[in-house]
Amino acid sequence: MMLTDIPTPAALIDETRMKDNIARMQAHMTALGVRLRPHVKTAKCIEVARRQQAEGASGITVSTLKEAEQFFAAGFDDILYAACITPNKIDRALALRRRGCRLTVIVDSIAAAEALAARGQAEQHAFDVMIEVDTDGHRSGVKPDDALLIGIAGTLHQGGAVVKGVMTHAGSSYDLNTHEALARLAEQERSLIVEAAARLRSAGLPCPEVSVGSTPTALCARDLSDVTEVRAGVYVFFDLVMSNVGVCTPHEIALSVLTTVIGHQTEKGWVIVDAGWMAMSRDRGTARHGIDYSYGAICGQDGRSLDDYIMTAANQEHGIVCRRDGQADPDIAQRFPIGSLLRVLPNHACATGAQFSAYQLIDGERAVATWERFDGW
């Protein structure tokens, strides 16, 4: 099937670029002597995770129990569910573990640790649990030097759960844009989580695993001593945010949205396309960056970048494409005739992928496979 046969809008994966992205991250992790546990929330696609596994990844990270269930059903059995579990989700995690899934859950509070311990005791089941540590103040987790860390681990350990270790996510890396700053944050992420692990061990508690990760810190880390595994997700596709952060170029972005030109407003220099925010998502991650791509960067049907053009606005099923410099282009209707195809590189691959139920895997302008993705919780 050729691109021209694909109903639009459609999510395309450039196979060569994805392969290179997977190889690059895996090689860096191998060089630093740590396991890579990819976060599959970006693609939510079995075939993509299989490519990561084939390249050397060890286990997967998920953001929802639905992902855990879907990937386990496809044969992935070493799974870290990386959002703090709550009482109303414990039975669903338990059901997965009883079916043979090596599912690890995380907590960052005494309340959740108690609920997990109590449920484990009632069911005579020992959950595998990691404690989330906050190494950059951006979201969840206990501070590495907080007494709570020992309290939570003690509650779990005495309650019969298996304390597998500590994990952190330096999500503030998305706000940086130099390798030097990212390398410093990677070292902060590493040193603080290692400090948390040391505190647990000093208190006589087990802590075999020390898990860190975000795509920018993973790619810019120079030393991961005493870390056992790295989690990263978006590197598999990359996106314009990652390009602005400085860890890829737009030419390495493997995900794009195929769209058809449906109209023009010639006086304004507008091309109207059939990919609106329902296809691109409402993510405007580059809005606060040096280069604001609005709703996406425009490429031709052949994937070559049309640097002067971006998608400047999006309604539900309409995107407005025009010159980045705001100049009206008098030849716009001839340059991009009704029915012609464009590709749009996304701000945020996780958000754009989520708008589609399948990807078209492409090799040049040929679609070589349809890969399902799932959504929901």
Next chain:
Amino acid sequence: MMLTDIPTPAALIDETRMKDNIARMQAHMTALGVRLRPHVKTAKCIEVARRQQAEGASGITVSTLKEAEQFFAAGFDDILYAACITPNKIDRALALRRRGCRLTVIVDSIAAAEALAARGQAEQHAFDVMIEVDTDGHRSGVKPDDALLIGIAGTLHQGGAVVKGVMTHAGSSYDLNTHEALARLAEQERSLIVEAAARLRSAGLPCPEVSVGSTPTALCARDLSDVTEVRAGVYVFFDLVMSNVGVCTPHEIALSVLTTVIGHQTEKGWVIVDAGWMAMSRDRGTARHGIDYSYGAICGQDGRSLDDYIMTAANQEHGIVCRRDGQADPDIAQRFPIGSLLRVLPNHACATGAQFSAYQLIDGERAVATWERFDGW
């Protein structure tokens, strides 16, 4: 089933509020003497459209051919596909029409009109077509006084297609916030589309239908003389954008996201919940308004507004809830304990609904039905 039994995050429809919203719009349209053709892109849910039909709606509007196919399969046969059709979508529209669907398509260019006429002639099929007119400069359509209008209609008419009329969408209404300004825009929308219809008729071309619509202009219109039908979508649920525009209050918003508290950062006054942008969408429609709700307005499990709290940030599966005034709340962990439920009112109901594959219809704190919704193209 009670709310506490529903896995989170979940999309809730408050049945009473939705019923009132449907009744209010239908009553206003009936009073103005026009038909209402609801835009089903907001809910993408058969049961919701059936409620609108039962209240008096006449036909539906869709944003994709997938919606047309799904609604036709459910018994809706009078459908306007309100995005300009392109050559690569004509055969799919034709297949629907041959199965008995009264599908009307739209165009705003000679190129699309020619493609439609040519395909119709080749297939000996007369498509029903409306011409999109631009009455407020916000997106697609030909200007009412542009020679192109007659050119397009002539191309269709001479090519054997049925020119059903003209349609417009005053989407710039979302940027206004007073009834007076919206009433003026509604009159602009009405008078310009009526002018376009008159020009077609003067040129000896047919123009039986004159279709306008957006939720704000529909609700604020005082006179719709010479208009035959109104299209509106988001009124069925309403949202925080519509509240800021001034056509509803937050207490009329029928769609909310049920979420569980998964953690706290007490020092910062943060509650972490399991609804992130994957549940809320990345829509930040209120960012440019007087009242910026960030990712949503917080209500208790019972639906009562907690006016002081909003969702200030969202990662994929994590939302951060805190006081709107930025003050840290020292009692936050006691006020919103781990495992407790909140409801979040969305910025944009069309975008938030799209993140879910089903709605839970609720009556108070009781879930009375699960209604499927569909997505994709």
